Amino acid sequence: MKRSKRKTISIHINKNKEVTIKAPLYLSMEIIEIFVSNHEKCIKRKFESIDRQSITINKLQQEGKTLFEGEEFTLIEGDNRDFWIDRDKQKIYLSSDKEIKLLYLQEMKKAVEILIPKWSSYGKANKIFLKAQKTIWGSCTASGDINLNYL
Numbered sequence: 001m002k003r004s005k006r007k008t009i010s011i012h013i014n015k016n017k018e019v020t021i022k023a024p025l026y027l028s029m030e031i032i033e034i035f036v037s038n039h040e041k042c043i044k045r046k047f048e049s050i051d052r053q054s055i056t057i058n059k060l061q062q063e064g065k066t067l068f069e070g071e072e073f074t075l076i077e078g079d080n081r082d083f084w085i086d087r088d089k090q091k092i093y094l095s096s097d098k099e100i101k102l103l104y105l106q107e108m109k110k111a112v113e114i115l116i117p118k119w120s121s122y123g124k125a126n127k128i129f130l131k132a133q134k135t136i137w138g139s140c141t142a143s144g145d146i147n148l149n150y151l
Contacts, residue, residue, distance in 0.1 A: 001032070009035050013046045015054075015134060066100060068092065069107070075100070101132060101151065108150035 001021045009032065012020040023032050036043075065072050073090045084093050085103070094100065108130055116125060126144030133149040140146045 003027075011036065011039055011043065013043065013050070015050060017047055017050055019043065066092065068104075105130060105132075105150045108148065112148065 001023060003023055003025045006022060006024050009024070009027065010022045012022065014020075021032060021036060060066060060072065064075050066075055067073075068085070071090060073085070073092045076091055076093050077095065085091075086093070092100070092103065094103075112128060112130070116128065119125075124144060125146050127146070129145065129147045130150045131147055132151050133147075134151070136149055138146065138148040
């Protein structure tokens with residue numbers, strides 16, 4: 001549990017199923033326990049979701065595949081320096097497995113260039129950041145910054 005000068009209680013669960021409760025400094029343990037008890041079903045669903053993701057990721061890695069744009073693609077390592085995508089055959093050609101993150105980043109940049117003008121009717125984006133995050137899709141700030149996950 002982490003206590004701070006915050007005004008709200010929150011529950012954070014990481015990919016290792018470690019639960020962290022963030023609570024105000026002077027909130028009683030009784031209220032915190034009630035809060036956690038009321039959110040027990042949500043915590044269990046998150047644990048199940050983590051298990052399903054882990055199984056899916058492990059299965060794909062064992063089969064030499066990855067998810068790209070919501071579909072399974074076969075990863076093929078070669079000797080050439082460049083990597084490329086064969087969307088028809090659903091194959092990604094790489095010279096090393098580390099290039100997949102670079103590929104995701106490049107493809108996300110292309111998608112953002114197309115989507116940002118469409119989203120502009122909701123408000124002007126101050127800055128757009130593409131980050132390699134493990135659990136969050138994106139976020140925004142009151143100052144107009146947008147953070148998007150490219151993994």
